Amino acid sequence: MKPEDIKRSENKVYCKPELLNDTPMHYCPGCSHGVVHKLVSEVIKEMGAEHIAIGVAPVGCAVFAYSYIDIDWIEAAHGRAPAVATGAKRLNPSRLVFTYQGDGDLAAIGTAETIHAANRGENIAIIFINNAIYGMTGGQMAPTTLEGQVTATTPYGRRVDLNGYPLKISNLLAQLPGTCYVTRQAVHTPASVRKAKAAIRKAFENSLAGHGTSVVEIVSTCNSGWKMSPAKSNEWMVEHMFPEYPLGDLKNDTER
Amino acid sequence: MAKVIGAVEINHERCKGCDLCVVACPTDVLSLQPKEVNNRGYHYAYTANPEKCIGCASCALVCPDACIEVYRVVEK
């Protein structure tokens, strides 16, 4: 069969998610954000939840998430997404409210809002992109930056005696009774993409079922910030990020 | 035995030439244009060996820009 004969609608097995619009995403080539945006779009569509979905966008690279996924969005101030989501969800309990945050937003400036929303067991889902660096402002140290990792503000590598340790905030959140599901995923291979999608789906379902706060950390690459090619970034992530941030469920307690 | 054959359609203008699809493809179907660039200046991905495609969608799954459509048929 010729490719033209195969490319018929009845044979289509994968295409751009319906909720992801045609606006070209501003992310750098190879950025993990794009893959996660696709997954969020697919999950909301598959759940038939676009009419109840409210996303809360962060400050950071994903600040324009609302430009790409055709649902209702609120753009929060830096770090405040969990508080904004709390307000939206408490007043609209039937809605699917989720935040989409990076490591600086969630684990540095927004630590208090993150921990307290999770500790109250707010029925929201938190999508947490951990690429160990501040992408949007040009590659500075994040709370999750690895020891020895070179960034714009740790040009000789992160020194724990000066800058403290990489913050495993998902482990911390998993300790809180308010969280029902805390998982760490990645999107660097087809298999990991499928698993990350299932995790996002579970988190969204938890939110609607009222089980408490769900956190899906996606260990991600920032090839511009890391100054590597996208493919090389994936290798570096597997070699250096995964030992510090191992993939898998940290907590799965949705039967409460 | 049934044979699975596939085809991919790449939105060249949306592609940023990140190369992740090329790496993900198990059958070496894809490649980046060595010289040609799209309107935004990227060496976009193209099907260098379309006949090898098995429609597994690995390329599309890891594509951050949702540029790839995947088709698959099972030939009896």
Add this chain to the structure above:
Amino acid sequence: MKQEVQLMKGNEAIAHAAIRYGVDGYFGYPITPQSEVLETLEALMPWETTGMVVLQAESEVASINMVYGGASTGKAVMTSSSSPGISLMQEGLSYIAAGELPALIVNVMRGGPGLGTIQPSQSDYFQATKGGGHGDYHYIVLAPSTVQEMADFVALGFDLAFKYRTPAMLLADGIVGQMMEKVVLPEQRPRRTDEQIARECPWAVTGRPEGRGPNVLTTLELDSARMEVNNHRYQATYRKIEENEVRYQEYFTDDAEYLFVAFGSIARICLKAIEDARQRGIKVGLLRPITLWPFPTKEIARLAQQVKGIMVVELNAGQMIEDVRLAVEGRVPVHHYGRMGGIVPNPQEVMDSLFANFPDADK
């Protein structure tokens, strides 16, 4: 609940009025001297009756962002705090103003700067009326002087906030917050339904129904030309508010030769001083701005053509006096009398300040 008369603190009146107005949500954090707002709401358990959400947040930063999130969905949402807490809310207030969101913020002022004192003050006038946070913005500022007004301005604040899609602040001082007075509480109003909100607030972020595009509540605009358009739109709203919503009260101004300008509880002390002075034949009047922004500039300018001098009395080092002077444009002398640190002047002191600055008044 029917209309009823009760004796209560100003802070408690705010809580009762909020429930009766049909407010959807309150998010707050304890701070003296306004903690009774949250305490009263928790005790009244409105979630059992009207369905109003009440939540004690982890900080004022979180409170104001919960207000931002709730207000984004078209709901009537409020918070309350006192000066240091309001400072923490400035970031969120700037976003709420830029997002053109209706919301009510109560500030029961205490003395500053810094941790200052828990005693009453009016030293957040600048912060409240000039924007406070980053960027060019204003919001409506209502200054109650009685417990009754504490209750009434909850409704007025929300009505104006929704009318103009802007935050409104109820700027009270610790005196009005803490003192007890008779208050007539209004009849219970129903909370708005989701259908009503969808109709009245087409901008609200509620989840996208079929047939409409995404509603996105953002304050970010990197395109300079469009950001300027946004700013012009904010300013146009502010001009409209300045034209239509100036509120003030005049006392004994018909024949006044000298004028006090004071807001909040201090206006009441001035009024007592004026009543005493009038018995001695001294023709003094009072203008009490009820809206501090928009400011009664025209009214003060009009009175400046009639009186010989103006005394501005405030619980601060001289803040509203700047707006009075701008209104007066040098026509007559304008002087200030202020106490700080939580000290409240008595009527005699207020009168003495007039005589000290305008010796001719004491004839």
